Amino acid sequence: MIYNSGEDKLLKFAYNLKLIPIVDVFPIVNTGTEFLEKRSGTVTINIAPARGKWAYGKIPRLILLYLRSLIIERSEKVDFDKKTIVFNESFRSFCKHAGLTYYGGLAEKVDEMLNRMLNTTIQFSGRFDARGERILAVGNYRIFDYGEFHFHDVDTSRKTYIKLSDLLWRILTENCVPLDRGIVAQLGRSPRALDIYQWLAYRTYALKKPVVVSWENLRSQFDSADTPMYSFRRRFCRSLEKVSDAWPELVISVGEKGLTVYPTGSSLTSGRRKQNTPKQRVVSSARKSVATENPF
Numbered sequence: 001m002i003y004n005s006g007e008d009k010l011l012k013f014a015y016n017l018k019l020i021p022i023v024d025v026f027p028i029v030n031t032g033t034e035f036l037e038k039r040s041g042t043v044t045i046n047i048a049p050a051r052g053k054w055a056y057g058k059i060p061r062l063i064l065l066y067l068r069s070l071i072i073e074r075s076e077k078v079d080f081d082k083k084t085i086v087f088n089e090s091f092r093s094f095c096k097h098a099g100l101t102y103y104g105g106l107a108e109k110v111d112e113m114l115n116r117m118l119n120t121t122i123q124f125s126g127r128f129d130a131r132g133e134r135i136l137a138v139g140n141y142r143i144f145d146y147g148e149f150h151f152h153d154v155d156t157s158r159k160t161y162i163k164l165s166d167l168l169w170r171i172l173t174e175n176c177v178p179l180d181r182g183i184v185a186q187l188g189r190s191p192r193a194l195d196i197y198q199w200l201a202y203r204t205y206a207l208k209k210p211v212v213v214s215w216e217n218l219r220s221q222f223d224s225a226d227t228p229m230y231s232f233r234r235r236f237c238r239s240l241e242k243v244s245d246a247w248p249e250l251v252i253s254v255g256e257k258g259l260t261v262y263p264t265g266s267s268l269t270s271g272r273r274k275q276n277t278p279k280q281r282v283v284s285s286a287r288k289s290v291a292t293e294n295p296f
Helices: 002-015 058-072 091-098 106-118 166-174 181-187 191-204 215-222 229-246
Strands: 036-040 043-048 084-086 121-130 133-142 144-148 161-164 211-214 252-254 258-261
Touching (some): 036 215, 058 091, 058 106, 058 166, 058 181, 058 191, 091 106, 106 144, 133 166, 191 215, 191 229, 215 229, 215 258
Antiparallel strands (some): 036 043, 043 121, 121 133, 252 258
């Protein structure tokens, strides 16, 4: 039926977010904007919090990556039938596994960030061909469908749990490229480096030949179109260096046109802990057979 065709195309795009890390829907810092907008070809992605209260920084990123690892490892914390995760552990244990450094007052902040994540809406809109017609399709989605957050409670018998939305569940279960916990922990203090690492892990997965990603496309992925290009490039390259240090086998080249990404083995096989591992991460941009494409 025609009225389903646009929704099907939007959902197919949303579920294929292997090119847009889900953690990247949250801003790096607490922004005063009402919404963030990203573009991918004919699809526009608008992310908006409730009452202007953003989930931001490293906490929501590390939480989502922790959820991802629990699902991949088929943890007993996960109810696969109900798409629910119950954190039947102490808050200190949660912090250790999520890569958060424990300190007094963190429990309240984590509960608040979980609440803000629950109240974040992601809207996909795009124009698609359907039976000879050009239609506009719009869909609103959430990260979580329901949650109860008790990490800060004195009563430890009440457990924090969340029910994942269909969108997030399918993203985390169907398009999972393995990430290295050690690298995530090493980059945990840098939200932008976490975003870049996850994106590069997806981009290099099964990559057969080098690809050039333009600076414009990188800015639309990792920042706002209002950000001056020189500022974006400086911040991006600083964070990219952190990723490169944590993942020495990563082969990339930074040039005037953008970032060239070369076929690289999985970060899970990284030899970063081996002192004699050669660093070959930056290579000459003169390599041949480099394709240019929209990475999103």
